[in-house]
Amino acid sequence: MVVVEMAEANTNTCFRGCCSSSSIPLHLPASSFTLLSPIAKGAESTVYEARLHDGTRVAAKKPVLSTADDIDRFHRQLQLLCKLDHPRLAKLVAANARPPNYLLFFEHYESRSVAEKLHVEEWSPSVDQVIAIAYDLAKALQYLHSLGIVHRDVKPANILLDRNLYPHLADFGLATYKKDLKHVSVANWRSTGKPTGGFHKRNMVGTLIYMAPEILRKDIHTEKSDVYSFAVSINELLTGVVPYTDLRAEAQAHTVLEMSYTEQQLTAAVVSSGLRPALANPESGAPPSLLSLIERSWDQNPLNRPSFDDIVKELYSLMKHRDISSLPLFTPNDQCQDSNDDLKYIQEDLNWLSHGEEVAKKALAEKSNITSWSSSVHDSLQYKPVLSWGSFATCGRREKMEDAHFMLPHLCNEKDVHAFGIFDGHRGAAAAEFSSRALPGFLRNSDYICSPADSLIEAFLKTDLAFRDELVLHCNSRRITQKDWHPGCTAVTALIVGNKIFVANAGDCRAIISRSGSPFPMSKDHVASCPEERMRVMGEGVEVKWQVDTWRVGPAALQVTRSIGDDDLKPAVTANPEIIVTCISADDDFLVLASDGLWDVISNEEVVSIIKDTVKEPSMCSKRLATEAAARGSKDNITVIVVFLRPVSTAERIY
Numbered sequence: 001m002v003v004v005e006m007a008e009a010n011t012n013t014c015f016r017g018c019c020s021s022s023s024i025p026l027h028l029p030a031s032s033f034t035l036l037s038p039i040a041k042g043a044e045s046t047v048y049e050a051r052l053h054d055g056t057r058v059a060a061k062k063p064v065l066s067t068a069d070d071i072d073r074f075h076r077q078l079q080l081l082c083k084l085d086h087p088r089l090a091k092l093v094a095a096n097a098r099p100p101n102y103l104l105f106f107e108h109y110e111s112r113s114v115a116e117k118l119h120v121e122e123w124s125p126s127v128d129q130v131i132a133i134a135y136d137l138a139k140a141l142q143y144l145h146s147l148g149i150v151h152r153d154v155k156p157a158n159i160l161l162d163r164n165l166y167p168h169l170a171d172f173g174l175a176t177y178k179k180d181l182k183h184v185s186v187a188n189w190r191s192t193g194k195p196t197g198g199f200h201k202r203n204m205v206g207t208l209i210y211m212a213p214e215i216l217r218k219d220i221h222t223e224k225s226d227v228y229s230f231a232v233s234i235n236e237l238l239t240g241v242v243p244y245t246d247l248r249a250e251a252q253a254h255t256v257l258e259m260s261y262t263e264q265q266l267t268a269a270v271v272s273s274g275l276r277p278a279l280a281n282p283e284s285g286a287p288p289s290l291l292s293l294i295e296r297s298w299d300q301n302p303l304n305r306p307s308f309d310d311i312v313k314e315l316y317s318l319m320k321h322r323d324i325s326s327l328p329l330f331t332p333n334d335q336c337q338d339s340n341d342d343l344k345y346i347q348e349d350l351n352w353l354s355h356g357e358e359v360a361k362k363a364l365a366e367k368s369n370i371t372s373w374s375s376s377v378h379d380s381l382q383y384k385p386v387l388s389w390g391s392f393a394t395c396g397r398r399e400k401m402e403d404a405h406f407m408l409p410h411l412c413n414e415k416d417v418h419a420f421g422i423f424d425g426h427r428g429a430a431a432a433e434f435s436s437r438a439l440p441g442f443l444r445n446s447d448y449i450c451s452p453a454d455s456l457i458e459a460f461l462k463t464d465l466a467f468r469d470e471l472v473l474h475c476n477s478r479r480i481t482q483k484d485w486h487p488g489c490t491a492v493t494a495l496i497v498g499n500k501i502f503v504a505n506a507g508d509c510r511a512i513i514s515r516s517g518s519p520f521p522m523s524k525d526h527v528a529s530c531p532e533e534r535m536r537v538m539g540e541g542v543e544v545k546w547q548v549d550t551w552r553v554g555p556a557a558l559q560v561t562r563s564i565g566d567d568d569l570k571p572a573v574t575a576n577p578e579i580i581v582t583c584i585s586a587d588d589d590f591l592v593l594a595s596d597g598l599w600d601v602i603s604n605e606e607v608v609s610i611i612k613d614t615v616k617e618p619s620m621c622s623k624r625l626a627t628e629a630a631a632r633g634s635k636d637n638i639t640v641i642v643v644f645l646r647p648v649s650t651a652e653r654i655y
């Protein structure tokens with residue numbers, strides 16, 4: 001007994017010895033958490049809102065374990081959960097696996113499940129939102145399948161949304177290694193008490209609707225059965241109605257479902273007559289390629305369904321085609337390669353994006369303060385700008401895209417707070433990608449007593465430190481000598497709070513406003529050709545020399561004097577941004593942020609006049625500027641964000 005106790009304490013292993021983790025505490029003592037109110041009660045478990053003693057809000061799932069089988073199942077689930085680590089899977093943060101207290105603590109996702117969001121709140125996501133959610137989910141399932149794990153319970157009730165509406169696939173109660181799969185029957189499924197659904201007591205008919213025909217036929221379950229369930233769920237997101245009904249409200253839908261079909265009738269129709277939910281109407285704006293993907297994914301024959309590798313690829317090119325980037329969702333950058341290595345390339349890319357995202361999330365979990373900048377500037381008499389925004393990014397003539405950007409309107413769910421940022425990478429894309437995710441996370445998490453300007457400075461500095469830490473870890477784990485690799489990026493971020501714009505800049509991206517028809521600079525370029533910057537850097541002990549065509553910093557011959565990353569040149573090449581603040585008035589037309597790929601070939605005045613004679617639609621203006629820069633011979637990546645600051649009339653929009 002004593003020996004077992006010691007083993008537990010030393011190795012963070014469950015008392016049976018089958019579950020272990022180096023990072024997730026498996027014996028969270030009762031003194032370090034408080035269970036608050038129940039969120040959902042299922043047949044097999046109750047989910048509570050809970051708080052860890054460090055203040056972190058979590059969801060605690062307390063299973064009902066009545067038999068030895070139940071306990072086995074709990075341990076198998078915990079073993080799996082300890083192995084999983086993906087930004088789009090519900091994350092286990094702690095557990096208690098000692099009898100009689102069995103509890104799983106997950107990160108808390110506050111915007112409820114897709115099922116509740118659709119059928120209780122009657123949420124209608126835009127087509128672009130659906131595509132982005134589908135892409136994220138496909139990435140999560142691709143990850144599970146790559147580990148040889150099938151989820152087996154993909155459905156809207158198990159897709160949880162965080163406050164930015166990023167999806168997180170939850171509920172691993174049925175997940176298992178593909179190699180352990182035997183024939184699964186519906187009866188078998190039901191005997192596990194699953195899938196019961198938590199927030200409404202569901203019946204069998206309600207859960208059959210996500211099951212693939214091979215399961216209903218009591219045939220073998222493969223990873224392609226997840227593809228089927230994924231397709232039904234994405235179609236439900238597009239249509240907003242519960243499958244096999246035409247109703248949005250869940251309670252009514254279930255009555256209709258039961259009245260229309262018995263279990264046997266529904267099973268027979270799906271298995272033998274190929275019955276499927278009504279496909280979303282093309283008139284809803286859903287692109288034909290998405291509808292075709294859904295239909296192929298719920299094909300009768302599992303072999304005809306695409307794999308998640310294929311689905312991720314297709315959704316990715318759909319996002320690229322539609323330029324989906326304005327959503328607060330996981331979106332990769334514009335790519336210039338469209339060959340088969342696209343996927344490998346994307347995965348490499350996403351790596352740094354998701355590192356950044358993870359860091360931002362950790363920061364969020366550490367504090368519970370929510371910023372309240374808008375209340376600090378609230379004044380009913382103040383001018384109220386009306387915003388619209390859009391972006392365009394292209395790698396231009398370069399081989400690789402090293403710019404990254406984010407657009408987060410309504411930051412922290414505040415209607416008057418909006419953030420936009422562009423990052424221009426050098427010596428690789430890593431710093432730019434990481435920062436485009438981490439910086440907005442730090443910004444969201446700023447202390448509420450901080451002014452927006454202080455929050456911006458803090459976010460820049462924290463992002464720089466976090467990136468350099470992450471780089472050390474990354475290099476150590478891959479045995480790369482860091483001596484050879486010092487990626488960095490310049491950054492410009494605009495934070496709009498009520499009628500004020502705060503621009504923070506480090507490096508040679510630039511922001512301008514069109515004010516009374518003329519450009520008004522909102523940033524200063526930090527380059528070695530600027531005498532004050534050159535003096536500052538030399539004052540910090542780093543050499544600045546005229547090389548080739550211009551002043552350059554250090555052995556790396558960098559042209560910029562401020563950046564995130566570039567750890568070989570810190571602290572001289574500082575991440576400390578310069579802040580410019582201005583009040584928006586009726587004289588202000590639009591804000592333009594862009595990487596130097598634009599400003600190298602187009603002047604501030606020309607940018608203002610080009611937008612003046614372009615259709616007043618922000619993404620079209622962005623694209624027009626980037627196209628013009630490319631036509632004028634810009635050799636660099638080009639990223640442009642345009643934010644209109646006042647309403648644009650329909651007439652102007654059309655010409």
Ligand SMILES: Nc1ncnc2c1ncn2[C@@H]1O[C@H](COP(=O)(O)OP(=O)(O)OP(=O)(O)O)[C@@H](O)[C@H]1O
Pocket residue numbers: 039040041042043044045046047058059061090106107108109110112113157158160170171172173193194195196197198199
């Ligand atoms: N991490 C979380 N954050 C927020 N809400 C959660 C979280 N986990 C679960 N929930 C809520 O609880 C509901 C049920 O959770 P889950 O799917 O894990 O259990 P279940 O389906 O009820 O499981 P069982 O069938 O074992 O009883 C979810 O639909 C969601 O509303």
Ligand SMILES: [Mn+2]
Pocket residue numbers: 157158171195197198
């Ligand atoms: Mn569930």
Ligand SMILES: [Mn+2]
Pocket residue numbers: 424595596597636637
């Ligand atoms: Mn550039």
